[in-house]
Amino acid sequence: MSKIYSKFDKIYSNNIAKTVGFYPSFLLLFILAIAFTACRPDEAAQIQTPYSLQVPDGFTSPLIPDDNQLTFERIELGKKLFYDPVLSRDSTISCATCHLPSKAFADNLPISVGIQEREGFRNVPSLANVAWHPYFFREGGSPSLETQALGPIVDEVEMDITVAEAAARLRNDEDYIKMSKIAYDRQPNAYVISRSLAAFQRILVSGNSPYDQYTRGNQNALTTEQIRGKDLFFNQLQCATCHTGFNFTNYNFENTGLYENYEDEGRARLTADPNDIGKFKIPSLRNVALTPPYMHDGSLPSLESVLEHYNSGGSTHANKSLLIQALNLTAQQQSDLISFLESLTDETFINNPEYQ
Ligand code: HEC
Ligand code: HEC
Known part of the structure:
Protein backbone atom coordinates (compact mmCIF):
# COMPACT_ATOMS: atom_id res chain seq x y z
CA MET A 1 0.00 0.00 0.00
CA SER A 2 2.66 2.46 1.04
CA LYS A 3 4.36 2.02 -2.35
CA ILE A 4 1.22 3.10 -4.11
CA TYR A 5 0.89 6.06 -1.84
CA SER A 6 4.43 7.27 -2.32
CA LYS A 7 4.13 6.92 -6.09
CA PHE A 8 0.97 8.92 -5.94
CA ASP A 9 2.62 11.59 -3.82
CA LYS A 10 5.46 11.85 -6.28
CA ILE A 11 3.22 12.36 -9.28
CA TYR A 12 1.26 14.87 -7.33
CA SER A 13 4.19 16.91 -6.04
CA ASN A 14 6.12 16.85 -9.33
CA ASN A 15 3.14 18.36 -11.06
CA ILE A 16 2.75 20.98 -8.38
CA ALA A 17 6.45 21.90 -8.60
CA LYS A 18 6.20 22.43 -12.32
CA THR A 19 3.00 24.36 -12.37
CA VAL A 20 2.82 26.42 -9.20
CA GLY A 21 3.40 30.08 -9.91
CA PHE A 22 2.50 29.84 -13.59
CA TYR A 23 -1.19 29.20 -13.46
CA PRO A 24 -4.07 30.31 -11.28
CA SER A 25 -4.93 27.61 -8.79
CA PHE A 26 -8.21 26.48 -10.38
CA LEU A 27 -6.33 25.86 -13.61
CA LEU A 28 -3.72 23.93 -11.66
CA LEU A 29 -6.38 21.70 -10.19
CA PHE A 30 -7.93 21.20 -13.60
CA ILE A 31 -4.62 20.22 -15.16
CA LEU A 32 -3.83 17.93 -12.29
CA ALA A 33 -7.18 16.22 -12.64
CA ILE A 34 -6.71 15.70 -16.37
CA ALA A 35 -3.12 14.57 -16.00
CA PHE A 36 -4.05 12.16 -13.29
CA THR A 37 -7.07 10.54 -14.92
CA ALA A 38 -5.53 10.52 -18.38
CA CYS A 39 -2.16 9.00 -17.50
CA ARG A 40 -2.74 6.88 -14.45
CA PRO A 41 -6.14 5.21 -14.52
CA ASP A 42 -4.92 2.03 -12.82
CA GLU A 43 -3.17 3.78 -10.01
CA ALA A 44 -6.23 5.92 -9.41
CA ALA A 45 -8.22 2.72 -9.11
CA GLN A 46 -5.94 1.38 -6.39
CA ILE A 47 -5.81 4.28 -3.98
CA GLN A 48 -7.17 2.78 -0.79
CA THR A 49 -7.32 3.47 2.90
CA ASP A 67 -2.73 -10.58 -0.91
CA ASN A 68 -5.82 -9.49 1.00
CA GLN A 69 -4.69 -6.87 3.49
CA LEU A 70 -7.57 -4.98 5.07
CA THR A 71 -8.67 -1.68 3.56
CA PHE A 72 -11.87 0.27 4.11
CA GLU A 73 -12.75 -0.17 0.43
CA ARG A 74 -12.43 -3.97 0.52
CA ILE A 75 -14.42 -4.19 3.74
CA GLU A 76 -17.11 -1.88 2.35
CA LEU A 77 -17.48 -4.05 -0.75
CA GLY A 78 -17.55 -7.26 1.32
CA LYS A 79 -20.15 -5.78 3.63
CA LYS A 80 -22.40 -4.80 0.72
CA LEU A 81 -22.12 -8.32 -0.71
CA PHE A 82 -22.72 -9.94 2.69
CA TYR A 83 -26.14 -8.29 2.95
CA ASP A 84 -27.07 -8.51 -0.74
CA PRO A 85 -29.43 -11.31 -1.88
CA VAL A 86 -28.11 -10.78 -5.42
CA LEU A 87 -25.71 -13.64 -4.60
CA SER A 88 -28.59 -16.17 -4.60
CA ARG A 89 -30.36 -17.62 -7.64
CA ASP A 90 -33.78 -16.09 -6.92
CA SER A 91 -32.35 -13.03 -5.10
CA THR A 92 -33.98 -13.95 -1.77
CA ILE A 93 -31.04 -15.14 0.35
CA SER A 94 -27.97 -13.23 1.51
CA CYS A 95 -25.24 -14.36 3.88
CA ALA A 96 -27.06 -12.34 6.56
CA THR A 97 -30.24 -14.43 6.13
CA CYS A 98 -28.46 -17.15 8.13
CA HIS A 99 -25.75 -15.06 9.81
CA LEU A 100 -27.77 -12.36 11.62
CA PRO A 101 -25.87 -9.52 13.34
CA SER A 102 -28.30 -9.54 16.29
CA LYS A 103 -27.53 -13.26 16.82
CA ALA A 104 -23.75 -12.78 16.75
CA PHE A 105 -23.92 -13.65 13.03
CA ALA A 106 -25.66 -17.00 13.62
CA ASP A 107 -29.41 -17.70 13.88
CA ASN A 108 -31.82 -19.55 16.14
CA LEU A 109 -32.82 -22.44 13.89
CA PRO A 110 -31.69 -26.00 14.63
CA ILE A 111 -30.62 -26.53 11.00
CA SER A 112 -30.00 -23.76 8.48
CA VAL A 113 -32.71 -22.93 5.96
CA GLY A 114 -31.70 -21.54 2.59
CA ILE A 115 -33.18 -20.90 -0.82
CA GLN A 116 -36.84 -21.98 -1.27
CA GLU A 117 -36.94 -23.15 2.35
CA ARG A 118 -34.43 -25.91 1.62
CA GLU A 119 -32.94 -27.39 4.77
CA GLY A 120 -29.21 -27.74 5.14
CA PHE A 121 -27.77 -30.31 7.49
CA ARG A 122 -26.01 -28.28 10.14
CA ASN A 123 -26.57 -25.58 12.69
CA VAL A 124 -25.28 -22.12 11.72
CA PRO A 125 -22.13 -21.10 13.64
CA SER A 126 -21.45 -17.55 14.82
CA LEU A 127 -18.97 -15.52 12.77
CA ALA A 128 -17.56 -13.65 15.79
CA ASN A 129 -13.74 -13.67 15.67
CA VAL A 130 -13.55 -15.85 12.54
CA ALA A 131 -10.36 -13.97 11.67
CA TRP A 132 -8.61 -16.22 14.22
CA HIS A 133 -9.98 -19.57 13.03
CA PRO A 134 -7.33 -21.76 11.39
CA TYR A 135 -9.96 -23.54 9.24
CA PHE A 136 -13.69 -23.43 8.69
CA PHE A 137 -16.81 -25.57 8.84
CA ARG A 138 -17.58 -27.96 11.62
CA GLU A 139 -15.37 -30.68 10.19
CA GLY A 140 -12.64 -28.17 9.26
CA GLY A 141 -12.99 -28.72 5.51
CA SER A 142 -12.20 -25.18 4.36
CA PRO A 143 -8.72 -23.70 4.88
CA SER A 144 -9.43 -19.95 4.70
CA LEU A 145 -12.18 -17.37 4.70
CA GLU A 146 -11.31 -16.70 1.07
CA THR A 147 -11.99 -20.29 0.02
CA GLN A 148 -14.96 -20.63 2.37
CA ALA A 149 -16.88 -17.67 0.92
CA LEU A 150 -17.79 -19.31 -2.38
CA GLY A 151 -19.17 -22.44 -0.61
CA PRO A 152 -22.56 -21.08 0.43
CA ILE A 153 -23.02 -19.23 -2.88
CA VAL A 154 -22.88 -22.40 -4.96
CA ASP A 155 -24.48 -24.71 -2.35
CA GLU A 156 -27.81 -25.83 -3.74
CA VAL A 157 -29.57 -25.65 -0.36
CA GLU A 158 -28.09 -22.24 0.50
CA MET A 159 -27.80 -19.71 -2.35
CA ASP A 160 -27.72 -22.06 -5.35
CA ILE A 161 -26.08 -19.94 -8.03
CA THR A 162 -22.88 -20.41 -10.02
CA VAL A 163 -20.07 -18.01 -9.18
CA ALA A 164 -19.94 -17.04 -12.88
CA GLU A 165 -23.61 -16.05 -12.81
CA ALA A 166 -23.26 -14.14 -9.53
CA ALA A 167 -20.24 -12.25 -10.89
CA ALA A 168 -22.04 -11.48 -14.16
CA ARG A 169 -24.85 -9.90 -12.16
CA LEU A 170 -22.39 -7.70 -10.31
CA ARG A 171 -20.79 -6.65 -13.60
CA ASN A 172 -24.19 -5.22 -14.57
CA ASP A 173 -24.15 -2.93 -11.57
CA GLU A 174 -22.32 0.39 -11.74
CA ASP A 175 -21.71 0.51 -7.97
CA TYR A 176 -20.17 -2.94 -7.84
CA ILE A 177 -18.00 -2.26 -10.89
CA LYS A 178 -16.68 0.93 -9.31
CA MET A 179 -16.13 -0.55 -5.83
CA SER A 180 -14.50 -3.65 -7.24
CA LYS A 181 -12.13 -1.61 -9.40
CA ILE A 182 -11.05 0.45 -6.40
CA ALA A 183 -10.75 -2.47 -3.98
CA TYR A 184 -9.07 -5.07 -6.20
CA ASP A 185 -8.34 -3.25 -9.46
CA ARG A 186 -10.53 -5.55 -11.53
CA GLN A 187 -14.10 -6.23 -12.57
CA PRO A 188 -16.29 -8.20 -10.16
CA ASN A 189 -15.36 -11.88 -10.37
CA ALA A 190 -14.75 -14.87 -8.08
CA TYR A 191 -11.49 -13.33 -6.83
CA VAL A 192 -13.22 -10.13 -5.79
CA ILE A 193 -16.27 -11.81 -4.24
CA SER A 194 -14.29 -14.27 -2.12
CA ARG A 195 -11.66 -11.76 -0.95
CA SER A 196 -14.01 -8.93 -0.12
CA LEU A 197 -16.35 -11.21 1.85
CA ALA A 198 -13.32 -12.52 3.75
CA ALA A 199 -12.13 -8.97 4.46
CA PHE A 200 -15.50 -7.96 5.87
CA GLN A 201 -15.74 -11.04 8.07
CA ARG A 202 -12.29 -10.42 9.54
CA ILE A 203 -13.47 -7.23 11.19
CA LEU A 204 -16.22 -9.06 13.14
CA VAL A 205 -14.39 -8.92 16.46
CA SER A 206 -16.08 -9.70 19.77
CA GLY A 207 -14.04 -8.93 22.90
CA ASN A 208 -16.06 -6.62 25.11
CA SER A 209 -18.40 -8.91 27.03
CA PRO A 210 -18.85 -8.49 30.81
CA TYR A 211 -16.36 -11.37 31.15
CA ASP A 212 -13.77 -9.38 29.14
CA GLN A 213 -14.45 -6.26 31.20
CA TYR A 214 -13.94 -8.31 34.35
CA THR A 215 -10.63 -9.73 33.14
CA ARG A 216 -9.51 -6.17 32.38
CA GLY A 217 -10.08 -5.21 35.99
CA ASN A 218 -13.71 -4.16 36.35
CA GLN A 219 -14.61 -6.18 39.46
CA ASN A 220 -18.28 -5.28 39.09
CA ALA A 221 -18.70 -6.60 35.58
CA LEU A 222 -19.63 -10.12 36.78
CA THR A 223 -22.21 -11.23 39.34
CA THR A 224 -21.25 -13.63 42.16
CA GLU A 225 -23.03 -16.46 40.31
CA GLN A 226 -21.00 -15.69 37.19
CA ILE A 227 -17.74 -15.63 39.14
CA ARG A 228 -18.59 -19.01 40.69
CA GLY A 229 -19.46 -20.34 37.21
CA LYS A 230 -16.18 -18.98 35.83
CA ASP A 231 -14.21 -20.82 38.52
CA LEU A 232 -16.03 -24.06 37.75
CA PHE A 233 -15.42 -23.57 34.03
CA PHE A 234 -11.72 -22.78 34.28
CA ASN A 235 -10.58 -24.56 37.45
CA GLN A 236 -12.80 -27.29 38.81
CA LEU A 237 -14.07 -28.79 35.53
CA GLN A 238 -12.37 -29.65 32.24
CA CYS A 239 -14.37 -27.21 30.10
CA ALA A 240 -11.40 -24.93 29.45
CA THR A 241 -9.16 -27.77 28.32
CA CYS A 242 -11.15 -27.65 25.08
CA HIS A 243 -12.86 -24.25 25.26
CA THR A 244 -9.61 -22.44 25.94
CA GLY A 245 -7.91 -19.14 25.13
CA PHE A 246 -9.50 -15.81 24.30
CA ASN A 247 -11.82 -17.41 21.78
CA PHE A 248 -12.83 -20.30 24.07
CA THR A 249 -11.61 -22.98 21.67
CA ASN A 250 -8.35 -24.68 20.76
CA TYR A 251 -9.97 -25.46 17.36
CA ASN A 252 -9.40 -29.20 17.81
CA PHE A 253 -11.95 -31.79 16.73
CA GLU A 254 -13.59 -33.73 19.53
CA ASN A 255 -16.38 -36.22 20.06
CA THR A 256 -18.47 -35.14 23.05
CA GLY A 257 -20.57 -38.31 23.22
CA LEU A 258 -23.69 -36.65 21.89
CA TYR A 259 -24.74 -39.91 20.18
CA GLU A 260 -23.97 -43.58 20.03
CA ASN A 261 -24.53 -43.39 16.29
CA TYR A 262 -23.74 -40.16 14.51
CA GLU A 263 -25.87 -39.44 11.45
CA ASP A 264 -23.45 -36.61 10.60
CA GLU A 265 -20.02 -38.20 10.96
CA GLY A 266 -18.30 -34.84 11.36
CA ARG A 267 -14.57 -34.83 10.73
CA ALA A 268 -14.73 -38.37 9.30
CA ARG A 269 -16.66 -36.97 6.31
CA LEU A 270 -13.43 -35.24 5.37
CA THR A 271 -10.79 -37.75 6.46
CA ALA A 272 -12.73 -41.03 6.03
CA ASP A 273 -10.94 -42.10 9.22
CA PRO A 274 -13.22 -44.10 11.58
CA ASN A 275 -11.35 -42.52 14.51
CA ASP A 276 -12.81 -39.18 13.44
CA ILE A 277 -16.47 -40.21 13.52
CA GLY A 278 -18.52 -37.80 15.64
CA LYS A 279 -15.67 -35.30 15.99
CA PHE A 280 -16.52 -31.67 15.41
CA LYS A 281 -14.55 -28.46 15.62
CA ILE A 282 -14.76 -27.16 19.18
CA PRO A 283 -16.98 -24.10 18.91
CA SER A 284 -16.12 -20.73 20.44
CA LEU A 285 -18.45 -19.96 23.34
CA ARG A 286 -18.47 -16.21 22.79
CA ASN A 287 -22.07 -14.91 22.56
CA VAL A 288 -23.25 -18.50 23.04
CA ALA A 289 -26.36 -17.43 25.00
CA LEU A 290 -27.65 -15.72 21.82
CA THR A 291 -27.47 -18.76 19.61
CA PRO A 292 -29.69 -21.63 20.78
CA PRO A 293 -30.23 -24.36 19.79
CA TYR A 294 -26.79 -25.97 20.19
CA MET A 295 -24.32 -28.50 18.79
CA HIS A 296 -23.57 -29.28 15.13
CA ASP A 297 -27.16 -30.34 14.49
CA GLY A 298 -28.99 -27.93 16.79
CA SER A 299 -30.32 -30.90 18.77
CA LEU A 300 -29.92 -29.37 22.25
CA PRO A 301 -32.50 -26.58 22.65
CA SER A 302 -30.96 -24.59 25.52
CA LEU A 303 -27.85 -24.02 27.64
CA GLU A 304 -29.65 -26.01 30.36
CA SER A 305 -29.82 -29.01 28.05
CA VAL A 306 -26.13 -28.61 27.09
CA LEU A 307 -25.23 -28.63 30.79
CA GLU A 308 -27.40 -31.73 31.33
CA HIS A 309 -25.50 -33.40 28.50
CA TYR A 310 -22.10 -32.65 30.07
CA ASN A 311 -23.36 -33.48 33.55
CA SER A 312 -24.50 -36.93 32.44
CA GLY A 313 -21.22 -37.66 30.65
CA GLY A 314 -22.98 -38.26 27.33
CA SER A 315 -23.46 -41.46 25.34
CA THR A 316 -20.91 -44.20 24.97
CA HIS A 317 -18.81 -43.84 21.83
CA ALA A 318 -15.42 -45.29 20.97
CA ASN A 319 -14.18 -41.82 19.94
CA LYS A 320 -15.58 -39.90 22.89
CA SER A 321 -12.99 -37.67 24.55
CA LEU A 322 -11.76 -38.96 27.91
CA LEU A 323 -12.41 -35.46 29.23
CA ILE A 324 -16.16 -36.01 28.91
CA GLN A 325 -17.19 -37.80 32.13
CA ALA A 326 -20.26 -37.64 34.36
CA LEU A 327 -19.85 -34.56 36.57
CA ASN A 328 -22.46 -34.85 39.32
CA LEU A 329 -23.03 -31.11 39.37
CA THR A 330 -25.61 -29.67 41.72
CA ALA A 331 -28.48 -27.61 40.30
CA GLN A 332 -26.74 -24.52 41.71
CA GLN A 333 -23.48 -25.33 39.95
CA GLN A 334 -25.28 -25.88 36.65
CA SER A 335 -27.03 -22.56 36.91
CA ASP A 336 -23.75 -20.84 37.89
CA LEU A 337 -22.13 -22.23 34.75
CA ILE A 338 -25.01 -20.98 32.64
CA SER A 339 -24.73 -17.52 34.23
CA PHE A 340 -21.05 -17.54 33.36
CA LEU A 341 -21.77 -18.49 29.74
CA GLU A 342 -24.26 -15.61 29.63
CA SER A 343 -21.46 -13.23 30.64
CA LEU A 344 -19.85 -13.93 27.25
CA THR A 345 -22.60 -11.97 25.47
CA ASP A 346 -21.06 -8.86 23.93
CA GLU A 347 -23.63 -6.09 23.40
CA THR A 348 -21.04 -3.86 21.71
CA PHE A 349 -20.48 -6.58 19.15
CA ILE A 350 -24.09 -7.22 18.21
CA ASN A 351 -24.91 -3.51 18.06
CA ASN A 352 -21.77 -2.38 16.24
CA PRO A 353 -22.93 0.03 13.49
CA GLU A 354 -19.75 -0.67 11.52
CA TYR A 355 -21.06 -4.16 10.77
CA GLN A 356 -24.46 -3.18 9.34
C1 HEC B 1 -28.71 -21.04 4.28
C2 HEC B 1 -27.96 -20.53 5.41
C3 HEC B 1 -26.58 -19.97 5.15
C4 HEC B 1 -26.22 -18.98 4.26
C5 HEC B 1 -27.09 -18.27 3.24
C6 HEC B 1 -24.82 -18.74 4.49
N1 HEC B 1 -24.35 -19.55 5.49
FE1 HEC B 1 -22.48 -19.52 6.26
N2 HEC B 1 -22.90 -21.21 7.30
C7 HEC B 1 -24.13 -21.83 7.36
C8 HEC B 1 -23.99 -23.13 8.02
C9 HEC B 1 -25.09 -24.13 8.27
C10 HEC B 1 -22.63 -23.26 8.34
C11 HEC B 1 -21.95 -24.46 9.00
C12 HEC B 1 -21.63 -25.41 7.87
C13 HEC B 1 -20.75 -26.58 8.23
O1 HEC B 1 -20.10 -26.55 9.25
O2 HEC B 1 -20.74 -27.54 7.45
C14 HEC B 1 -21.98 -22.02 7.89
C15 HEC B 1 -20.64 -21.76 8.07
C16 HEC B 1 -20.02 -20.57 7.69
C17 HEC B 1 -18.66 -20.22 8.03
C18 HEC B 1 -17.68 -21.06 8.83
C19 HEC B 1 -17.72 -20.69 10.29
C20 HEC B 1 -16.91 -21.63 11.16
O3 HEC B 1 -16.92 -21.44 12.38
O4 HEC B 1 -16.26 -22.57 10.66
C21 HEC B 1 -18.43 -18.98 7.47
C22 HEC B 1 -17.15 -18.17 7.56
C23 HEC B 1 -19.65 -18.60 6.77
N3 HEC B 1 -20.59 -19.58 6.95
C24 HEC B 1 -19.79 -17.44 6.01
C25 HEC B 1 -20.85 -17.25 5.13
C26 HEC B 1 -20.86 -16.27 4.05
C27 HEC B 1 -19.74 -15.29 3.73
C28 HEC B 1 -22.06 -16.39 3.41
C29 HEC B 1 -22.55 -15.64 2.18
C30 HEC B 1 -21.75 -15.76 0.99
C31 HEC B 1 -22.79 -17.44 4.10
N4 HEC B 1 -22.02 -17.95 5.12
C32 HEC B 1 -24.08 -17.83 3.76
C33 HEC B 1 -25.32 -21.33 6.86
C34 HEC B 1 -25.39 -20.33 5.90
C1 HEC C 1 -13.37 -32.67 24.90
C2 HEC C 1 -13.49 -31.27 24.63
C3 HEC C 1 -14.64 -30.54 25.30
C4 HEC C 1 -14.86 -30.36 26.64
C5 HEC C 1 -14.06 -30.90 27.81
C6 HEC C 1 -16.03 -29.52 26.75
N1 HEC C 1 -16.51 -29.22 25.52
FE1 HEC C 1 -18.10 -28.06 25.10
N2 HEC C 1 -18.01 -28.61 23.14
C7 HEC C 1 -17.02 -29.37 22.59
C8 HEC C 1 -17.37 -29.67 21.20
C9 HEC C 1 -16.55 -30.49 20.21
C10 HEC C 1 -18.63 -29.08 20.99
C11 HEC C 1 -19.46 -29.16 19.69
C12 HEC C 1 -20.12 -30.52 19.59
C13 HEC C 1 -21.03 -30.65 18.40
O1 HEC C 1 -21.12 -29.74 17.59
O2 HEC C 1 -21.68 -31.70 18.28
C14 HEC C 1 -18.99 -28.39 22.23
C15 HEC C 1 -20.12 -27.64 22.41
C16 HEC C 1 -20.42 -26.90 23.53
C17 HEC C 1 -21.50 -25.95 23.65
C18 HEC C 1 -22.50 -25.62 22.55
C19 HEC C 1 -21.93 -24.53 21.67
C20 HEC C 1 -22.72 -24.31 20.41
O3 HEC C 1 -22.61 -23.19 19.90
O4 HEC C 1 -23.40 -25.22 19.93
C21 HEC C 1 -21.44 -25.41 24.91
C22 HEC C 1 -22.38 -24.37 25.50
C23 HEC C 1 -20.34 -26.04 25.58
N3 HEC C 1 -19.73 -26.93 24.72
C24 HEC C 1 -19.97 -25.80 26.90
C25 HEC C 1 -19.07 -26.59 27.60
C26 HEC C 1 -18.94 -26.60 29.03
C27 HEC C 1 -19.71 -25.72 29.99
C28 HEC C 1 -18.01 -27.55 29.33
C29 HEC C 1 -17.55 -28.02 30.72
C30 HEC C 1 -18.60 -28.61 31.52
C31 HEC C 1 -17.55 -28.11 28.08
N4 HEC C 1 -18.23 -27.52 27.05
C32 HEC C 1 -16.58 -29.09 27.95
C33 HEC C 1 -15.87 -29.81 23.21
C34 HEC C 1 -15.71 -29.84 24.60
Missing part, protein backbone atom coordinates in the same frame (compact mmCIF):
# COMPACT_ATOMS: atom_id res chain seq x y z
CA PRO A 50 -5.63 0.82 5.06
CA TYR A 51 -7.84 -0.46 7.88
CA SER A 52 -6.20 -1.32 11.14
CA LEU A 53 -8.06 -3.99 13.05
CA GLN A 54 -8.72 -3.17 16.69
CA VAL A 55 -7.47 -6.26 18.51
CA PRO A 56 -8.86 -6.50 22.07
CA ASP A 57 -6.48 -6.92 25.03
CA GLY A 58 -5.57 -10.55 25.51
CA PHE A 59 -6.16 -11.49 21.85
CA THR A 60 -3.31 -12.47 19.53
CA SER A 61 -2.92 -10.75 16.14
CA PRO A 62 -4.90 -12.56 13.48
CA LEU A 63 -3.17 -13.81 10.35
CA ILE A 64 -4.27 -11.70 7.41
CA PRO A 65 -3.11 -12.95 4.00
CA ASP A 66 -0.60 -10.72 2.19
